[in-house]
Amino acid sequence: MFANLKLRNRMLLGYAVPISLFVGLVIPIFSSASKVGESYRQTKISITTIEGVDRMGFYLAQMVGDTRGYILNRDEYFLKDYQKNLLKFQKLAESVGNKIENPSQKELLKTLIKLQKEYDDYYDKMIQLVKQGKQKEALELFSTKKGALILNEYYELNNYFGEKEQELLDAVTSNAEENIRFLVSAVLVGAVLGITIALITAFLISSGIAKTIGEAVNAIATSSTEIATTVEQQERTAIQQSAAVNQTTIAMDELGASSRTSAQQAQAGAESARQALKNTEGGTLAVEQNLESMTILKENVGAIAKQILRLSEQTNQIGNISTVVTDLANQTNMLAINASIEAVRAGENGKGFNVIATEIRKLADISKKSAEKISNLVADINNAIDSTVTVTNEGTKTVESGNKISLKTAAAFSEVAKAVNNVVLNNQQIYLTAQQQAVAIQQVVDVMNSLNLSAKETASGITQTKVGTQQLNDAAQSLNSIV
Incomplete structure (x- = not known):
């Protein structure tokens, strides 16, 4: 069937085979590349989330320090610094909440925010006692270690949140690695198949072209020889x-x-x-x-x-x-x-x-x-x-x-x-x-x-x-x- 095709159709078929193979590989490669891109995006979100939650813990620790400093020194600087750290915590919590896509992680973030609010209520009570001159009562409330418990619970939940986010990150990374391996395999297989098919097709096309040209050349040579003989006779x-x-x-x-x-x-x-x-x-x-x-x-x-x-x-x-x-x-x-x-x-x-x-x-x-x-x-x-x-x-x-x-x-x-x-x-x-x-x-x-x-x-x-x-x-x- 290939031998009966015209030269133009042979060349088109020769180009169509590797192009078809390329198109066939483009779809899974594009899909895998999209998955890798999605994994990269999720990885970036997870890293940003882990860093954001850790930063939230840092701000909460700063708030605890500001509380202790104000109770001990009654310096307004600690109140202002507390409010700054609180504002940073809230903004960062909102930013992290907008980025998190996993529902369970969203719930954990809400719990962390809730613990921060509990500590904030605890803080307000102590500040009010100090402002009212009830320094002793404020120290007693601080000595109940309720804030430490809230903070410990926050850190434990924060660690758990980080572990879960790390698990998600590991899963995304593993999926990305599989997709990358598939991409590499697909590219290698496609390259090998493309080169093999291109060589086979080129050999078939070149053989057919060489055969066709050879036959045409032989026919031209025979005809030209006959024409030359006839022309010589006509010349005489x-x-x-x-x-x-x-x-x-x-x-x-x-x-x-x-x-x-x-x-x-x-x-x-x-x-x-x-x-x-x-x-x-x-x-x-x-x-x-x-x-x-x-x-x-x-x-x-x-x-x-x-x-x-x-x-x-x-x-x-x-x-x-x-x-x-x-x-x-x-x-x-x-x-x-x-x-x-x-x-x-x-x-x-x-x-x-x-x-x-x-x-x-x-x-x-x-x-x-x-x-x-x-x-x-x-x-x-x-x-x-x-x-x-x-x-x-x-x-x-x-x-x-x-x-x-x-x-x-x-x-x-x-x-x-x-x-x-x-x-x-x-x-x-x-x-x-x-x-x-x-x-x-x-x-x-x-x-x-x-x-x-x-x-x-x-x-x-x-x-x-x-x-x-x-x-x-x-x-x-x-x-x-x-x-």
Whole structure:
């Protein structure tokens, strides 16, 4: 039960036991001390009473001497001295009577006072006889020894009173001695029991405290060791994460540079596509003029041949532009693939970037398809030009056939214009997407820089935690050695 108590309750119980013992001893000790005090008071009263009664006997003896002196010398001095001694006797008798508590002693005191009054009456008779001149009769009355008898009876009663008072004093003294012996025994027993119980309680409390502290110290030491191991692992992990984040940041910087380069290339491709569109519009205008001049085709075969050559050159330029657009689409597609890979590495922070990269790939595929379509159209135009050359050689024989071919060429140029226009729009979209991609990459770079800083701070905090854990372990070991 004691082991299940809390430390505070153990200490309270440890103090409560000697305090309870002290309180238990205080009551009988206080009672005995009170009895000793009462015995001392009664002893003082008895001593005062004995002294007072003896003094009363002395005053009575003085009164007897004054009586004898007056009878023999008839000196007024003896009368006055008698009255003084009488007054002292009465005051002392009253004082002693107020102090006496024993009823039998009070009765004895009253008897003593009564004897004094008898002697006083005896004295008054002798004094009256002397004052009346009856000296002889006064001497005869004095010779009856009545005063001596009264005085002897007084002394005998006084001795008896003193013996009784001494018996009371002895009883009180014996009782006081018993109470004092009890006080000494109680103090000794209380001291021995108090010291014994205090030592036992202190041993139990200190053992429990030492055991509790020892268990707590062992638990702290074990926990601090485990924490130190975990913190060390986390420190290595944080350092690795910081290095990985740093590498990712470098890769994102390179990807941002590539994205900006792609945006510049997309802008250049858009400019080339717009130039191709202008050239296509010129070809369309030439075909229209060719249709208008078809009625005079025979006279202007040479001019038609020149126009066909010019058309062939422009078609070759369109083919070259289509090739550039195809290469640009392939490069954009590769850049989008690389961006997707870096977005996967970035994890949650790269999801938005992955979506942008996917859209870029789609636009690149569309541009590639448009360029392939342009290439096909250019091939068709070249075929048409070849046919036109053949037909032109026949000249006027195939005017109607040339007219149809010119219509077909005009339609082809219209398709080429549409395709080139789509290329321009796609390249513009690629340019805008590349710009957005560059902004997104910069945002990812900022996030990665923040992550890198956080990783470094985490590594620093883990190092401080490691130091604090080691200090905690050292403190636990020091406490364990003290306990």
